[in-house]
Amino acid sequence: MGRDNVTWVSEFILMGLSSDRGTQAGLFVLFAAAYLLTLLGNGLILLLIWLDVGVPQMLVHFLLEKKTISFARCGTQLFFSLALGGTEFLLLAAMAYDRYVAICDPLCYIAVMSPRLCVALAAVSWLVGLANSAMETALTMHLPTCGHNVLNHVACETLALIKLACVDITFNQVVIVASSVVVLLVPCCLVSLSYTHIVAVVLRIHSTHGRRKAFGTCASHLTVVSMSYGMALFTYMQPRSMASAEQEKLVVLFYAVVAPMLNPLIYSLHNKDVKAALSRVLMRRSALKQ
Template sequence: MGTDNKTWVREFILLGLTSDWNTQVSLFVLFSITYMVTVLGNFLIVLLIRLDSRLHTPMYFFLTNLSLVDIFYTTSIVPQMLVHFLAEEKAISFVNCAAQLFFSLGLGGIEFVLLAAMAYDRYVAVCDPLRYSVIMHGGLCTRLAITAWVSGSVNSLVQTAITFQLPMCSNKFIDHISCEALAVVRLACVDTSSNDIAIMVSSIVLLMAPLCLVLLSYVKIIATILEIRTSEGRMKAFYTCASHLTVVVLCYGMAIVTYIQPRSGPSVLREKLVSLFYAILTPMLNPMIYSLRNKEVKGAWYKLLGRLSGLTSKLATW
């Protein structure tokens, strides 16, 4: 292959989910509603934690970070996808594609590390409750959060640089809903073995390593719960971790299916559907899971709604 053909394209065309116009309009409506619910739900979680002093604890500090990550993550993908549903030319510039890949990879990595930090928080709460406030102090929580944001961002920067230094020749059609790493690498007209290895290493460092920490935490949590004599005590301890465990299964499960086996993994269509679930449904479900399964959050909701109801009554009387 001549070097003249090894060029960098100026823009890409995202093929998306379907080329049928009626289906695209229907998906535009559906995903627009889903996006608004996702952003509103996570924003309300952040606001609720900020306003209610009872939620100023390490667990909800990490949940605030998680909600912000979900807002930024879904915003990095969904608005562009909505525009493309109604556009004839579904183009995205080279720079915007690189930016989208950077933010989606970075925020995904941040979320995995945050979930590991939250698992450690639950481990201390269940296994060493008397020293919880001493161990999970503000300084440690801040350092864990900074570690999550920095590690995810650095990994994303490296992955994005490695991916977009590849010559794409004349290939510019990305068979995906967004500029996703595996889909972009497939466009390269050179050997991508090093990129496949980099993706695998990245998956191990920012996916499997935090997952191992989560599993280790829950092994110790389950062992502690089984030692509790009363069924009421066991249920209370398990309930403390139920919301976080549900979110862990959703987030890690989808990511493992997508990234751990890039070559022999899912088909392109399945890869799109998994990415869609991870980009849209998971961020929408997270605030619902924590709201519906957590007594403290539900109590804070009722308190806030009571305040708003009282304020509305005063305004109406005035």
């Protein structure tokens, strides 16, 4: 057939999943709901990042002479920062317990770490994190400042905000310490206890390959735990007289900029599929050069 006799179509007809109108209507509702949930979930993630990290705001402030933030936005940023930070510390403790069961009692892992327990641990972490944040934010934002509004910080942070208060802040300091014990010190102790048992069990493994595999299972989690708890404990659990504004700024910058940048790298490089894909890419590039 000659090229001049070929008929070129201007559109294609998709058969879809069904030709029945009733079925199509049901599928429309089902997939539209799923798509809306997808948009809502991803939109919520973006909103939390915008409210919590505050990096875009800091970037803008680098270029502005007058660096301001509204009272409402400051309180919102403080709430999400405390909520997500506290929840992260609690979830890391739950993950440490998961690693403990997986390595110290592997035969009972499925029975112990049931979906119900996993949901309960996640729910408790979120509830405690949100409740703690709501209490601390309310107490902090209700402090009178007598007109003082110059915040020596890069973001709205509890320790910087209470320094503006023109009333006695002893109660607020007690709340901060108590809060740090609940969402930071106690989870940190639980993580340390879990890894003490894990190390004891791993050291009894005679096979070098077995020990390496066991430690590899915990490596990414332990790295994140060390970074997260280390910086927070150094800042919030030391006497207030020893804390400096510059140190507090560095801690916020670490959690806002450095930690989010390192987390994908830490978790990805300990993922078997990612490492295998990286190895294949490097091998292909090496072969091409040869």
